[in-house]
Amino acid sequence: MSAEELSDGIFLMDIDGRKVLATRNLVPCTSVYGERLIGEEGEEYRLWDPKRSKLGSMVLKNFEIPITYDSTVLYLGAASGTTVSHVSDILRDGLVYAVEFSPRSMRDLIQLCDQRPNIIPILADASKPRSYAHIVEKADVIFQDVAQPNQAEIAAINSKYFLEEHGHLMLSIKSRSIDSTASPKKIFKEEVRKLESGFDVEFEVLERKELEPFHEDHLGVVARMFVDDED
Ligand SMILES: C[S@@+](CC[C@H](N)C(=O)[O-])C[C@H]1O[C@@H](n2cnc3c(N)ncnc32)[C@H](O)[C@@H]1O
Structure with a gap:
């Protein structure tokens, strides 16, 4: 896994060869609408569904x-x-x-x-x-x-x-x-x-x-x- 910052606070993550959009979670361990949470190098990211x-x-x-x-x-x-x-x-x-x-x-x-x-x-x-x-x-x-x-x-x-x-x-x-x-x-x-x-x-x-x-x-x-x- 890796996280590339596209613009302030917006990341493109590579998860098992798939590129997915994410933001760094302001409220760790908390999902808002059922989105997946991913830990990476001491940070937690929330996947962001473009649909x-x-x-x-x-x-x-x-x-x-x-x-x-x-x-x-x-x-x-x-x-x-x-x-x-x-x-x-x-x-x-x-x-x-x-x-x-x-x-x-x-x-x-x-x-x-x-x-x-x-x-x-x-x-x-x-x-x-x-x-x-x-x-x-x-x-x-x-x-x-x-x-x-x-x-x-x-x-x-x-x-x-x-x-x-x-x-x-x-x-x-x-x-x-x-x-x-x-x-x-x-x-x-x-x-x-x-x-x-x-x-x-x-x-x-x-x-x-x-x-x-x-x-x-x-x-x-x-x-x-x-x-x-x-x-
Ligand atoms: C497509 S949804 C928004 C989805 C949201 N932007 C998101 O991505 O999570 C459109 C929303 O606009 C609200 N809305 C429509 N006309 C509005 C108005 N004149 N003033 C305030 N809200 C309005 C609707 O109630 C609805 O919740």
Whole structure:
């Protein structure tokens, strides 16, 4: 076995000749969603299933991941915390604000936060950032996975409220949540166009790739908020 660090806190492990994704476990001996724990040279790693995580799949699709060990992350669409738990592993000296509007998922998320003090759970609708503006500080990275028809708009308004100048937006766009009959490629093109020039905040799209074979009809996007330095 060996562990190669791909980016801050994210590892590719070689297990019996198979390459698997993992993060270093912040809470040793504790699995979050049934994932396997692996000990290696005095450290414990949690395997990270890219089929259960858009962020995990973006790592394996070779996106440059802007999250570092001391980042402040705003995570929109946290569900019960599968991916948020891996973000929490990465953030040894950082913080993740986890927004979710389903009370059922929030119950599980709160249990996760009992063990992981670097996760701040927020029960709120991500399309109403003003409702949590008193809790959330400026973020270096916004990660969004909300499967809503107005995904780009939700990303833009949250960036306007919370993203640091030159901060990064990471977005998973699910075409079927926008239109289940139109061509995904056409939808992706239009959503990227909206990010570039459709709102009163604009983004420079740094990378965009479809998330197959891990997630069908999903586009991963990494963008940087555009700031006009001449203002
Ligand atoms: C695909 S799941 C997220 C899975 C999660 N990101 C993970 O990898 O573990 C989408 C989640 O977004 C939540 N969601 C959808 N619209 C939302 C909104 N407007 N505000 C907050 N959460 C929302 C849903 O309740 C659901 O839990």
